[in-house]
Amino acid sequence: MGEAMEFKLSTRRLDTVSVVDLAGRITAGEALTALRQTIRDEVAKGHNRILLNLKDVSYIDSSGLGELIMALGTVTQTICGKCGATVFKDEDGNWDNCPQCESKERKAWGELKLSNPGRQVTDLLQFTKLYSVFDVHESETDALASFKKSR
Numbered sequence: 001m002g003e004a005m006e007f008k009l010s011t012r013r014l015d016t017v018s019v020v021d022l023a024g025r026i027t028a029g030e031a032l033t034a035l036r037q038t039i040r041d042e043v044a045k046g047h048n049r050i051l052l053n054l055k056d057v058s059y060i061d062s063s064g065l066g067e068l069i070m071a072l073g074t075v076t077q078t079i080c081g082k083c084g085a086t087v088f089k090d091e092d093g094n095w096d097n098c099p100q101c102e103s104k105e106r107k108a109w110g111e112l113k114l115s116n117p118g119r120q121v122t123d124l125l126q127f128t129k130l131y132s133v134f135d136v137h138e139s140e141t142d143a144l145a146s147f148k149k150s151r
């Protein structure tokens with residue numbers, strides 16, 4: 001074993017899905033900044049199906065996990081089911097009517113899934129009880145198929 005693999009990130013488009021290939025260690029610093037910026041860019045482009053491919057990720061720490069949760073929240077934020085406007089909660093935590101069309105329908109803006117988590121990442125997700133919060137798939141093929149199903 002040589003030095004720990006450096007963090008790397010690249011994005012590819014497969015059909016309607018943006019696959020973000022992550023590699024190395026996802027820990028505080030450059031990795032988190034890069035991941036956050038990538039998610040922002042994808043969302044800005046209207047790419048609402050994002051797969052984080054963790055195949056070559058060797059290690060995620062708690063701040064990396066926090067960033068994954070933030071990415072999930074960004075992509076799956078609640079919008080108006082009718083017109084797509086951003087909706088807000090009132091003081092009691094109930095959804096207000098849509099500020100644009102008054103609709104009460106709600107939906108998630110997009111979907112974010114994880115694939116190919118290694119041993120450490122799987123253990124971390126299970127230990128923190130976040131495994132079920134994320135839609136985790138064992139392979140990229142499985143993950144891509146599950147995006148198709150939800151179409």
Ligand SMILES: [Zn+2]
Nearest residue numbers: 080083098101
């Ligand atoms: Zn609306």
